[in-house]
Amino acid sequence: KAGVTQTPRYLIKTRGQQVTLSCSPISGHRSVSWYQQTPGQGLQFLFEYFSETQRNKGNFPGRFSGRQFSNSRSEMNVSTLELGDSALYLCASSLGSGGLYNEQFFGPGTRLTVL
Amino acid sequence: AQSVTQLDSHVSVSEGTPVLLRCNYSSSYSPSLFWYVQHPNKGLQLLLKYTSAATLVKGINGFEAEFKKSETSFHLTKPSAHMSDAAEYFCVVGAGTALIFGKGTTLSVSS
Numbered sequence: 272k273a274g275v276t277q278t279p280r281y282l283i284k285t286r287g288q289q290v291t292l293s294c295s296p297i298s299g300h301r302s303v304s305w306y307q308q309t310p311g312q313g314l315q316f317l318f319e320y321f322s323e324t325q326r327n328k329g330n331f332p333g334r335f336s337g338r339q340f341s342n343s344r345s346e347m348n349v350s351t352l353e354l355g356d357s358a359l360y361l362c363a364s365s366l367g368s369g370g371l372y373n374e375q376f377f378g379p380g381t382r383l384t385v386l
Numbered sequence: 387a388q389s390v391t392q393l394d395s396h397v398s399v400s401e402g403t404p405v406l407l408r409c410n411y412s413s414s415y416s417p418s419l420f421w422y423v424q425h426p427n428k429g430l431q432l433l434l435k436y437t438s439a440a441t442l443v444k445g446i447n448g449f450e451a452e453f454k455k456s457e458t459s460f461h462l463t464k465p466s467a468h469m470s471d472a473a474e475y476f477c478v479v480g481a482g483t484a485l486i487f488g489k490g491t492t493l494s495v496s497s
Contacts, residue, residue: 274429275429302483304483304484304485306485306487313487313488313489313490314476314487314490315487316481316484316485316486319483319484321483326483327482327483327484329484361429361430363430363485367483374432374435375432375485376432377422377429377430377431378429379428379429380429
């Protein structure tokens with residue numbers, strides 16, 4: 272079974288631009304979560320989608336948004352990029368049904384650099 | 387609110403010696419706890435998880451962790467370190483459908 276895939280793997284943008292990252296979950300998984308990893312703040316939860324609905328949201332500004340499609344693929348968007356948005360963005364998928372703590376499987380991440 | 391504190395940012399061991407990575411948690415109810423490992427340029431991988439079935443949890447690659455409610459701890463151990471264990475380790479607590487990560491412990495293994 273194929274794992275979680277994220278595209279692109281690397282991105283370079285300039286301040287003020289916007290960016291869209293994509294995540295394809297493991298087949299059959301309906302929950303997709305996004306995390307930001309930086310050296311200073313570590314790994315922080317952004318949001319989680321289940322069946323096209325945002326079910327949980329972390330403490331990030333409104334410039335960070337996401338969506339999920341009917342095939343469970345997810346995108347996250349960051350508008351008006353700031354230097355501090357440079358990070359590794361990780362996507363994780365899980366079955367999402369039943370108990371709250373289904374194992375989350377992580378993708379390799381998208382490395383975003385903002386210049 | 388749930389949180390985890392990893393007590394050591396960096397741990398160095400020699401190959402063949404025991405590994406101990408320390409984690410304390412804070413939770414207002416019975417927590418779900420995890421340890422994840424991240425090797426350089428690789429994704430996060432689940433080592434083990436605690437969900438109240440047993441206090442001693444065995445994971446992959448010889449790792450195990452013991453849940454101690456009285457000490458609010460969930461330390462990760464391995465009897466004998468291998469060079470391939472060198473990586474970043476994260477203690478994690480479940481919070482609804484989100485995971486709350488500790489700051490991480492870098493494990494170095496020398497020959």
